[in-house]
Amino acid sequence: TRILDPHHPSTLTARHNLANAYKTAGRLEEAIALFEQNLEDHTHILGPAHPGTLTARNNLASAYHDAGRLDEAIPLFDQTLEDRTRILGPRHPNTLTSRNNLAIAYHNAGRLDEAIPLLEQTLEDSTRILGPRHPNTLTSRNNLAIAYQATGRLEEAIALFEQNLEDRTRTLGPAHPVTLTARNNLAGAYRAAGRIEDAEKLFRTP
Incomplete structure (x- = not known):
């Protein structure tokens, strides 16, 4: 920063890398301060709709989310989804990621009625664009299954968990x-549905 201008692209990249390192190390408040500065600088230099600014906004939202600051994370995720949908299109991979991020934040905030339609749309688009066995599709299917289970829609959740375990x-x-996590998720859903024998078979699977 002393050699380059604080708004130089290389400075922004270095700040982003340090923020990610702090986030990975669990030093969220330090990470958030850097992500906030990066978003401010990207917005000022590149404009609010530039792809780099959208990434900076998503990174800050993710850090807020990880810190439990959902009231601050959700508006940023929402704005990023809106902008990516408009700029990149509703089925661009980055748009799918933004939709999933917003859905997970809604879920964690207890706003399941808002989370589930987003998760359903993300799974539908991921399946069509990336394929039914792409890792992102499997993650989307798992997220939707968890949301279904949380709202008592156990048969729908079980069908998705079964498909995920198979894939x-x-x-x-x-x-x-x-795979072990997928098996555990399915076993938990079986148990919640009263299918104790099916759950025990999965728990006993070596």
């Missing part, structure tokens, strides 16, 4: 940590 097993193998 994770096929693509990653039965012993992969992500």
Whole structure:
């Protein structure tokens, strides 16, 4: 920063990298301060609708979300989704990511009625654009299943969890940590639905 202008692109990149390192280390307040500065600078230099500004806004929203500051995260996720939809189109991968981010924030804020339609749309678009077994599609399916389960829609949740376990097993193998998580999610849904024997079979699966 002493050698380059504080608004130089290389300075913004360095600040972004440091903010990500702080976030990864759990030093969220320090990360947030840097992400806030980066968003301010990107907006001033590049404009509010530039792709770099949208990324900076998404990064700040994610840090707010991780810090439990959902009231601050949700408006930023919402604005980013609106801008990416307008600029990139509703089915661009970055738009799908923004829609998923907003949905997860709604879910964590207890606003499931708003989260579920976004998750349903994201799964539909991911399946069509990326394919039914793409990792992002599997993540979208899992997120929707969790939301269905949280609202008592257990049969719909179970169908999605079953498909995810099948696809994770096929693509990653039965012993992969992500596959084990998928199996645990399905077992939990079986148990919630009173299907104790089915749940126990999964828990006993080596």
